[in-house]
Amino acid sequence: MSKPEVTTSRLDDAARAGWLYYVAGNTQDEIAAKLGISRQSAQRMVSLAVSEGLVKVRLDHPIAHCLDLADRLKKRFHLNMVEVVPTDPGSSSTTLGVADAAADEMTRWLKSETPIIMGIGTGRTLKAAIELLSPIECPQHKVVSLTGNIAPDSSAAFYNVIFNIADKIKARSFPMPLPVIASSPEERELLHAQAMIRPVLELSAQANVAFLGIGDLEDDAPLFVDGFISRDELLALRRAGAVCEIVGRAFNREGIPIEGLTNDRVASARIPSRDTATVIAIAKGAKKMPGIAAAIKGNLINGLITDEQTAEALLR
Amino acid sequence: MSKPEVTTSRLDDAARAGWLYYVAGNTQDEIAAKLGISRQSAQRMVSLAVSEGLVKVRLDHPIAHCLDLADRLKKRFHLNMVEVVPTDPGSSSTTLGVADAAADEMTRWLKSETPIIMGIGTGRTLKAAIELLSPIECPQHKVVSLTGNIAPDSSAAFYNVIFNIADKIKARSFPMPLPVIASSPEERELLHAQAMIRPVLELSAQANVAFLGIGDLEDDAPLFVDGFISRDELLALRRAGAVCEIVGRAFNREGIPIEGLTNDRVASARIPSRDTATVIAIAKGAKKMPGIAAAIKGNLINGLITDEQTAEALLR
DNA sequence: TGGTTGTGTGAGTATTTGCCCATAAGACAA
DNA sequence: TTGTCTTATGGGCAAATACTCACACAACCA
Missing domain, CATH: 1.10.10 (Arc Repressor Mutant, subunit A)
Known part of the structure; x- marks a missing residue:
C-alpha cells in the first residue's frame, strides 16, 4: 500500500x-x-x-444507556474506569467506536502536566485507536512498549504501535527490540537480561497507565494469523484451556496464565499491576467476550473500553 | 432566549x-x-x-486556528474580509506568508469577468505580493496607483508597484507620475490639478478594491529610509502622535490623519471609501500592530491580511 | 365542550452532495 | 519535439439531505 x-x-x-x-x-x-x-x-x-483524518467529530453526550452499562460494569467487576460506546447494529468492524473512545481516553491521560509512563500493548484495535489519536505534544511523558516489535520473519511486527504513538505525541518512546516470542525460555531470559532491554522492562513495571488489546484464540487468532505461533501451538493452548491472549501471553477462562507452552517463551513485559497502574483493555465483540471476562476475573485489568452489546453480554 | x-x-x-x-x-x-x-x-x-451542541467538530490542522482567528477578527472589528496566515516561527520576514495570501486574494479579484478597478498602495509587502502573483491576462480590469511614483531624487520610487502588477496581469494601468510628497501644499494642489493626474485621482476614488501596505514610523520607517521624509519630519510626526503611514499619509493611534506636517504635502490619492470598495490592508508583525489597530479604529479599511501572531495580538 | 396551542409526523419538494466519466493539463521519457 | 502516462478538472446525474407544509393528537384552559 x-x-x-x-x-x-x-x-x-x-x-x-x-x-x-x-x-x-x-x-x-x-x-x-x-x-x-x-x-x-x-x-x-x-x-x-x-x-486524511483532519476532521474529528465528537459527540458530547453521555448516551444514557451506555453510561448506565458502564456504571453497572464498574460496580459489578470493581473496575475503576469503564467506557461503553454505542453499538452500530449493522457494522461488524471490531474497532469502530471503541478505537475512538480509546483515543479519547489516551488523550485525557496525555493532557496531564505531570509526567506519566504509558504502557502500550499490541493489536488491531490499539492500532486503530492510535491512528485516531490527535497529535499533541507531550515531551513530558514516556511511552513504553509491552511487547517485542520483531515478527518471526525478522520484519517489524505490524501491530506493534509504539512508533506510531511516539510519532503522534512527541513523547520519549521505549520500544522493545525483541522477538515477540523467543525460540526458547532460555533465550527469553537471555534477551531480557540485555542492557538494552532491562530498563524498558523496569519502566513498564512503573507504568501509570497501560492500554491493552485482547486477542482471541479461535482459528483466526491474531497470534496465529500474524505468524507468531503455529497452528499446533494454538491448538495446544486451547487444549490447555486458554481463551485469550494479552501481550502474547495466554490465559484461561479464570484469567490464570497457562503454564508452559508458548507462555514460557513470550518475551513481553509483565502486565503492569492494577495496584499501581490503570490497566485498560480495549475490546469488543462476541469473539473477545471470554477473553474480556477472563481478564476481569483474573484481576488483570481495572479499566475497560467496550461497546454496548459486549457490555450487556458481560453483565449476563 | x-x-x-x-x-x-x-x-x-x-x-x-x-x-x-x-x-x-x-x-x-x-x-x-x-x-x-x-x-x-x-x-x-x-x-x-x-x-443542541452535542456534535463537536474539530479540525486537526494549523489552518483551522487561522480561520478561527480570522472569523473572530471579522466579527470583532466589523471587517468584510480577513485572512490569517500561519506564522512561521522560524522566519522573521515581514512578508512571508501574507504576501502569498495577498497575491491569492488579488488573483481572486482579477479572475472576475466583470471589469473592476483595483487601487494599489505601496510598500515592501505589496511588492513581495505582486512578485508572487501568477501572470494572468485580464485586460478588462484597470489598476490604479494610489501614490506617486517619483522618488525625491527623481528616480522611480522603488516600492511603487504599479508597473510590476500591470506587467503581470496585462491590465490597463494608471500610474501617478508625481512625487510621493510634494515640496509644498500649493505644489500638491497644482500637481493634482494637472490634466494627466485628475483622471487617475477620479479613477482611484471609484476603485472596487484596494490593496494597501501599512508603514510603521519607527526609526527605520520606510518613508524615512527611502528618503521621502527627513529624520526631523519623522520625529515631528511621532511627536504629533502618528503611529503609522498609509500611502504616505500619517495617522495617529485612533486612525485620524495628523493635521499639517508632511500630510499637507502627500500627493497620494485618497484611500478609497470603505462604503464603495473593499479596502484591504496587508501587514503583519509587532512593528505594524499600532498601525493596523489604527487603520481599523479609524475605519480606514474593511479587509485585512495578516498572520497568526499579529491576529492574536490584535484580539487582545 | 370546544377552542387553542404546542409538538411531532409524514408527504412532497428543492437543495446539496457523492461519484462516475470524459477530457484537459501537466510530467516525463524517447 | 512527440507520444504516453499520470493526475486534476468540470459536467452530469442519482442519491442523500434539508426544508416547508398540512395535519394529527394531546394537553390545557375557559
Whole structure:
C-alpha cells in the first residue's frame, strides 16, 4: 500500500475547505465560490480533509444507556474506569467506536502536566485507536512498549504501535527490540537480561497507565494469523484451556496464565499491576467476550473500553 | 432566549442518531431503519443533535486556528474580509506568508469577468505580493496607483508597484507620475490639478478594491529610509502622535490623519471609501500592530491580511 | 365542550452532495 | 519535439439531505 502522498499545500486547502464546511457551515457551492474553485473540487477538498483524518467529530453526550452499562460494569467487576460506546447494529468492524473512545481516553491521560509512563500493548484495535489519536505534544511523558516489535520473519511486527504513538505525541518512546516470542525460555531470559532491554522492562513495571488489546484464540487468532505461533501451538493452548491472549501471553477462562507452552517463551513485559497502574483493555465483540471476562476475573485489568452489546453480554 | 426544553430521552435518541450519522457514517435512511423511525424523524434527530451542541467538530490542522482567528477578527472589528496566515516561527520576514495570501486574494479579484478597478498602495509587502502573483491576462480590469511614483531624487520610487502588477496581469494601468510628497501644499494642489493626474485621482476614488501596505514610523520607517521624509519630519510626526503611514499619509493611534506636517504635502490619492470598495490592508508583525489597530479604529479599511501572531495580538 | 396551542409526523419538494466519466493539463521519457 | 502516462478538472446525474407544509393528537384552559 503506497501512501497517496498529499502535498502540504493541498492539505492546507483541504483543511480550509473542511473548516468552511464543518465549522462555518457553508455548502460546497459557497466554499467553491470563496476558494475560487469548482464545486466538484470543493467536494474533493472536503472529502480529502475527512479521509486524511483532519476532521474529528465528537459527540458530547453521555448516551444514557451506555453510561448506565458502564456504571453497572464498574460496580459489578470493581473496575475503576469503564467506557461503553454505542453499538452500530449493522457494522461488524471490531474497532469502530471503541478505537475512538480509546483515543479519547489516551488523550485525557496525555493532557496531564505531570509526567506519566504509558504502557502500550499490541493489536488491531490499539492500532486503530492510535491512528485516531490527535497529535499533541507531550515531551513530558514516556511511552513504553509491552511487547517485542520483531515478527518471526525478522520484519517489524505490524501491530506493534509504539512508533506510531511516539510519532503522534512527541513523547520519549521505549520500544522493545525483541522477538515477540523467543525460540526458547532460555533465550527469553537471555534477551531480557540485555542492557538494552532491562530498563524498558523496569519502566513498564512503573507504568501509570497501560492500554491493552485482547486477542482471541479461535482459528483466526491474531497470534496465529500474524505468524507468531503455529497452528499446533494454538491448538495446544486451547487444549490447555486458554481463551485469550494479552501481550502474547495466554490465559484461561479464570484469567490464570497457562503454564508452559508458548507462555514460557513470550518475551513481553509483565502486565503492569492494577495496584499501581490503570490497566485498560480495549475490546469488543462476541469473539473477545471470554477473553474480556477472563481478564476481569483474573484481576488483570481495572479499566475497560467496550461497546454496548459486549457490555450487556458481560453483565449476563 | 427561551429554552426549547428538550426531554432527556429525546436528547439521548438524538445523540444516538448523531453518533450513527457522524461517527459510524450511516445515512439517515439506515439510521431510520435501525432506530425504527421514519427517515424524516432520523433527519430531525440528527439536526437536533447538532443544534443542541452535542456534535463537536474539530479540525486537526494549523489552518483551522487561522480561520478561527480570522472569523473572530471579522466579527470583532466589523471587517468584510480577513485572512490569517500561519506564522512561521522560524522566519522573521515581514512578508512571508501574507504576501502569498495577498497575491491569492488579488488573483481572486482579477479572475472576475466583470471589469473592476483595483487601487494599489505601496510598500515592501505589496511588492513581495505582486512578485508572487501568477501572470494572468485580464485586460478588462484597470489598476490604479494610489501614490506617486517619483522618488525625491527623481528616480522611480522603488516600492511603487504599479508597473510590476500591470506587467503581470496585462491590465490597463494608471500610474501617478508625481512625487510621493510634494515640496509644498500649493505644489500638491497644482500637481493634482494637472490634466494627466485628475483622471487617475477620479479613477482611484471609484476603485472596487484596494490593496494597501501599512508603514510603521519607527526609526527605520520606510518613508524615512527611502528618503521621502527627513529624520526631523519623522520625529515631528511621532511627536504629533502618528503611529503609522498609509500611502504616505500619517495617522495617529485612533486612525485620524495628523493635521499639517508632511500630510499637507502627500500627493497620494485618497484611500478609497470603505462604503464603495473593499479596502484591504496587508501587514503583519509587532512593528505594524499600532498601525493596523489604527487603520481599523479609524475605519480606514474593511479587509485585512495578516498572520497568526499579529491576529492574536490584535484580539487582545 | 370546544377552542387553542404546542409538538411531532409524514408527504412532497428543492437543495446539496457523492461519484462516475470524459477530457484537459501537466510530467516525463524517447 | 512527440507520444504516453499520470493526475486534476468540470459536467452530469442519482442519491442523500434539508426544508416547508398540512395535519394529527394531546394537553390545557375557559
